[in-house]
Structure formats: structure tokens, C-alpha cells
Amino acid sequence: MSDLFYDPVPGENSPEFSVTEISGAIKRVIEGEFGHVRIRGEVGRVSMPRSGHIYLDLKDDRSVISGVIWKGVAGRLATKPEEGMEVIATGRITTFGGQSKYQIVIEDIRPAGMGALMAMLEKRKAALQAEGLFDPARKKKLPYLPEIIGVVTSPSGAVIRDILHRLRDRFPRKVLIWPVAVQGAACAPEVARAIRGFNAMTPGGALPRPDLLIVARGGGSIEDLWGFNEEIVARAAAESEIPLISAVGHETDTTLIDFVSDLRAPTPTAAAEHAVPVRLELLSWVGDAQARLGNALTGRLDRSSQRLRDLARALPRPETLLDGPRQRLDVQSDRLPAALIRSVQIRRVTLSDIAGSLRPSLLHRATAAERRRLAALAPRVAPALSRSTKDRRNAFEAISVRLSSRPISADLGAKQRTLADLTRRLTEAQSRRIDEVKTRLEGLDRLRETLGHRATLARGYAIVHGDDKVVTNTAAAAAATAIEIEFADGRFKLGSAPTRKRNPKKPPEQGSLF
Structure with missing residues (x-):
């Protein structure tokens, strides 16, 4: 041990140590005395920096000891330490010379009995419930007949065989299996990753997204099922857009995923029964x-x-429906000849009245125009008459042939009906033609009145005359020796009183023929 000491100063018999030397000596003494220990206590302050290490305090009612869990050990822990949890930590006591303190390097940490685990579970459950993750309104309705079912479980256990067997018996469906560890430290992250992976699939893609998820595991102790109590698993199940059935453990086992899932099944077999209906039923x-x-x-x-x-049965017979119209037709047919005679008489009187009001000069001009028109048409009459006579002769010969081949009485009745029909159509066509010509003449007369200058003067305009010519600009007005302004009611000479234009007495104009 003399290698640790400086040479004594003359006159003094106590050795001198450097800070590093004395810290190293204390470290060796403590680690040699407490090489491997188990400490029971309550977890105090917990710190998890980005480095992945975990720093915490273990305490009882009188003392506190610092602890550290290195990153490699923290990743293998089945239960992460939480503040307030009573645990049993296994490790070795060492010192940290940089801060002159001692601490325990923890190699394993477990809850101190069932009570500690249940207390931690209740605390975690209360926190998730306060966030509303257990709210029944959040739960989604399961599809009645899913096309694809995703199963998160161990591929080597009896659970997957039970699920597949039950689905095959009830209603065979396509099943996608995501293999995970169902206990141990890797359970929670793998299950959460599987749930999020199924949700990340594209609907209708090469590997289509499932319509329903089943998270299943067989029975076991609370330590075996603890991975399904982790917060990461509960949050992944709550965030799932795909309806999820939890089937973890047996009917008496309850985990946190059961509270956030859309449906809890007591067993994996029951989960398959809830997933699909019975095909035969x-x-x-x-x-x-x-x-x-x-x-x-x-x-x-x-x-x-x-x-x-x-x-x-309540409708009348079809033949009775025509009785009334037939009778009305007979009555109108009897009245038609008298009505035609009266119509012709009325038109004859009207024509006589109109003819009496015609002026001789207009009549002479119209007659002369008609003579000229007839003279122009006269050369065309003879050929047309010849063609018409020839056509009529041919038609007469054809009619004679037909008359010789059938009874005259029957053909005479048909001709009478045809003649009556033609008479009726001719009268109607004549009436329509007269109405059309009358309407056209009235329209043209209104257009003439509208376009004439008299109507323009009546609206307040005037015409300027210079030397009996219409003046349209100032140069023409300056060159004129006499200026007159024509209004609607007469002309006015500049420098004189307005005089009314005396219109010569006009003979009565011809009235309308219609």
C-alpha cells in the first residue's frame, strides 16, 4: 500500500494522499465489501435522459441511496421503475468520485410482491382513464363480416391454432398473422409495433389492410401478462383505426388493453366467435x-x-263511352249546313259593304293591274289547260276502270264522303287564309304608320324646309332665301305666325276587305 502514499514530509509521520488516490482507495474498499447486494425500497426520483440510462433514488423512511441502470440493462427489464413503486433492486455498490457519493449500479429490479404490481397497475389505469381512453363512446363497431382479419400473437403457441380452427368452422376468412413475443421485455414494444403496422397498411394494396384485429395470448401469471399492461400497448390499441378485439389470458385475467380495445373476449376462441358469424346460420x-x-x-x-x-267491375263498358260523342256528332252534323249558309250570307253582306266604300280611282287602278297580270298569264293558260285536261282525262279513265270493277252504289257513297270532307277542309283553309292575310295587312299598316314621318313629328320633332327643300345642315340653311319649319299640325314661316296646312278634302279611303 506504500505505492499510494507520498513520501512523508520531514518532521511529520502522517502520509499525504491525492484526491484521486483517496477516491480510488474508498471505491476499492466499498466494492470489495459490497460486491453484490439486494436492496428493498421505494422508488423516488426517476430520470431517463436521451442516453438511455435510468437514474433513480431508492429510499425508505430514513435514508436515500442513488441508483443507476445502464442502457443495456434498461432495455432488458421486464418492468420499468416508476416513482412510488416498492421494488427489490439487485446490483453492486460503487462510488462516483466526481461527486463524492456512493450509488448502486442496478442489474435487475422487480416489484416487491404482488401488491406493488397491482398498485402500479391501478395508478396507470387511473391515468389512462382520466385521459378518456376507456370512454365507451370511443369504441368502434365491429364489422359484421370482415374480409381480412389480422392476428397479433405468437406463431408457435396453441392460441393461433385455436383461432384458425374456430374461424374455419364458422366462416373461413383470410388471416394475416403478425408474430410477436407474448411475454418478457420484448412483448410490449413488439405488440405496439404490430398494431401500428397493421394500421399503416394501404387498403386494397398488395398486402391489404385488415378489417379487424385480434390481439391474443393464452393464460398465465400477472408477470407473464404484464407486457399487455404497459402504457405503450394501451395507447397503440386506443389509436388503432381498425376495430380491435383483445383476448389476453383466460376469462378472469384482466389487462389494460382490455379496457381500451373495442371488444374484450374472455378467450382467443371467443374472439374468433365474435369476429365472424356462423356461415350455415x-x-x-x-x-x-x-x-x-x-x-x-x-x-x-x-x-x-x-x-x-x-x-x-265499376268501370262502364267501352261501347257505352261513345254513345254521347256519337249523338253530339249527329246534332252538329245536322246544324252544319245551315251554319255554312249563314256564314256565306254574312260574308256576302260584308263584301257588299266593303265594295260600296271603294273609290272608283282605286278600283280602276286595281282593275288595270289585274288586267296586266292576267295578260301576262294568258300565254301560259293554254298549255296548262291542255296538261290539266290530259291529266283529268287520264284520271277519269282510271276511275272508269275502277268503277267497272266494283258496284256503283258503294263507290258513290265513298265519293260523297270524300266530297263532304274536302268541302269541310276547303272552308277551314279559306277561313285560315283570310285571317292570315288580314293579320298581315294590319301589321303592315301599323309598320307604315310607325315608320312614316308623321308619327315622328307627333312625338315633338320638326322638319326644316328651305326654298321648298328639306334642310339637313347649316350651310343649306344659310343659302336658302326662305325658311319654313314643319310641325305635326302645320308649317311655320320664320318671321310670320304659324299657319295650319290646309289638306284638300280627301275622298273616303277604301276600307278593309276583311
Whole structure:
């Protein structure tokens, strides 16, 4: 041990140490005396920096000891330490010379008994419930018949075989399995990663996203099921957009994932039963529904047919519907000849009145115009008359041939009906033509009045005349020797009183022929 000491100063018999030397000596003494220890205490302050190490305090009612869990050990822990948890820590006592303190380097840490685990579970459960993760309103409805089911479980256990067997018996579906560890330190991160991985799949992709998830594990102790009590698993299940069924443990086992899942199944087999209906029962229900639908349609058709027959009995016979129209047609046919005669008489009187009001000069001009038109048409009459006579002769010969081949009485009745129909159509066409010509003449007359300068003067305008010519600019007005302004009611000479224009007495204008 003399290597640790400086040489004594003359006159003094106590050795001198450097700070590093004395710290190293104390470290060797403590580590040699307490090489491997187990400490029971309550977890105090917990710190988890980015380095991945965990720093904490272990305390009882009188003392506190610092502890550190290195990153490699922290990743293998089955239970992460939380403040207030009573634990049993296993490790070695050492010193930290940089701060002149001693601490325990923890190699393993476990809850101190079942009570500590349950207390930590209740604390975690209360925190998640306060966030609303257990709210029933958040739970999604399971699809009635999912196309693809995703299962998160161990691929080597009996759980997956039970699920597949039950699905095959009830209603075979496509199953995607995400293998995970169902206990131990790797359980919680792998289960959370599997749930988020299924949700990250693309619907309808090469590996389509499931319509339903089942997280399953067989029974076990609370330590074996502890991975499903981790907060990371509960939050992943709560964030899942795919409906999720939890089937962890047996019916009496309860974990945090059961509270946040959309449905808790007591066993993995029950989860498969909740996932799909029974195919045979569904086929039976479809058959019954089809039979009921057929019966309903048949009954509806029978009732409609009976009602149609009842309504048909209340309707009149078709032949009676035409009795009234036939009688009205006979009455109108009897009145038609007298009405035609009266119409012709009225038109003849009207024509006589109109002809009496015609001026001779206008009549002479119209007659001369008609003579000129007829003179122009005269050369065309003879050829047209010849063609018409030839056509009529041919038609007469064809009619004679037909008359010789059938009874004259029957053809005479048909001709009479044709003649009556042509007479009616000719009268209607004549009336329509007269109305059209009358309407056109009235329209042209209104257009003439509108476009004439008299109507413009009546609206307040005036025409300037210079030397009996219309003046349209100032140069023409300056060159004129006499200026007159024409208004609607007469002309006014500049420098004189307005004089009314005396219109010569006009003969009565010809009235409308229609």
C-alpha cells in the first residue's frame, strides 16, 4: 500500500494522499465489501435522459441511496421503475468520485410482491382513464363480416391454432398473422409495433389492410401478462383505426388493453366467435328472408290483381263511352249546313259593304293591274289547260276502270264522303287564309304608320324646309332665301305666325276587305 502514499514530509509521520488516490482507495474498499447486494425500497426520483440510462433514488423512511441502470440493462427489464413503486433492486455498490457519493449500479429490479404490481397497475389505469381512453363512446363497431382479419400473437403457441380452427368452422376468412413475443421485455414494444403496422397498411394494396384485429395470448401469471399492461400497448390499441378485439389470458385475467380495445373476449376462441358469424346460420337466414320476400311479393300481386278486378267491375263498358260523342256528332252534323249558309250570307253582306266604300280611282287602278297580270298569264293558260285536261282525262279513265270493277252504289257513297270532307277542309283553309292575310295587312299598316314621318313629328320633332327643300345642315340653311319649319299640325314661316296646312278634302279611303 506504500505505492499510494507520498513520501512523508520531514518532521511529520502522517502520509499525504491525492484526491484521486483517496477516491480510488474508498471505491476499492466499498466494492470489495459490497460486491453484490439486494436492496428493498421505494422508488423516488426517476430520470431517463436521451442516453438511455435510468437514474433513480431508492429510499425508505430514513435514508436515500442513488441508483443507476445502464442502457443495456434498461432495455432488458421486464418492468420499468416508476416513482412510488416498492421494488427489490439487485446490483453492486460503487462510488462516483466526481461527486463524492456512493450509488448502486442496478442489474435487475422487480416489484416487491404482488401488491406493488397491482398498485402500479391501478395508478396507470387511473391515468389512462382520466385521459378518456376507456370512454365507451370511443369504441368502434365491429364489422359484421370482415374480409381480412389480422392476428397479433405468437406463431408457435396453441392460441393461433385455436383461432384458425374456430374461424374455419364458422366462416373461413383470410388471416394475416403478425408474430410477436407474448411475454418478457420484448412483448410490449413488439405488440405496439404490430398494431401500428397493421394500421399503416394501404387498403386494397398488395398486402391489404385488415378489417379487424385480434390481439391474443393464452393464460398465465400477472408477470407473464404484464407486457399487455404497459402504457405503450394501451395507447397503440386506443389509436388503432381498425376495430380491435383483445383476448389476453383466460376469462378472469384482466389487462389494460382490455379496457381500451373495442371488444374484450374472455378467450382467443371467443374472439374468433365474435369476429365472424356462423356461415350455415347466415345461409339459413338468407333462405328464410328469400322465402319471406317471395311470399310478400306473391301476396302483393294477388291483392293488386283483386283490386284491379274490383275497379274493372265499376268501370262502364267501352261501347257505352261513345254513345254521347256519337249523338253530339249527329246534332252538329245536322246544324252544319245551315251554319255554312249563314256564314256565306254574312260574308256576302260584308263584301257588299266593303265594295260600296271603294273609290272608283282605286278600283280602276286595281282593275288595270289585274288586267296586266292576267295578260301576262294568258300565254301560259293554254298549255296548262291542255296538261290539266290530259291529266283529268287520264284520271277519269282510271276511275272508269275502277268503277267497272266494283258496284256503283258503294263507290258513290265513298265519293260523297270524300266530297263532304274536302268541302269541310276547303272552308277551314279559306277561313285560315283570310285571317292570315288580314293579320298581315294590319301589321303592315301599323309598320307604315310607325315608320312614316308623321308619327315622328307627333312625338315633338320638326322638319326644316328651305326654298321648298328639306334642310339637313347649316350651310343649306344659310343659302336658302326662305325658311319654313314643319310641325305635326302645320308649317311655320320664320318671321310670320304659324299657319295650319290646309289638306284638300280627301275622298273616303277604301276600307278593309276583311
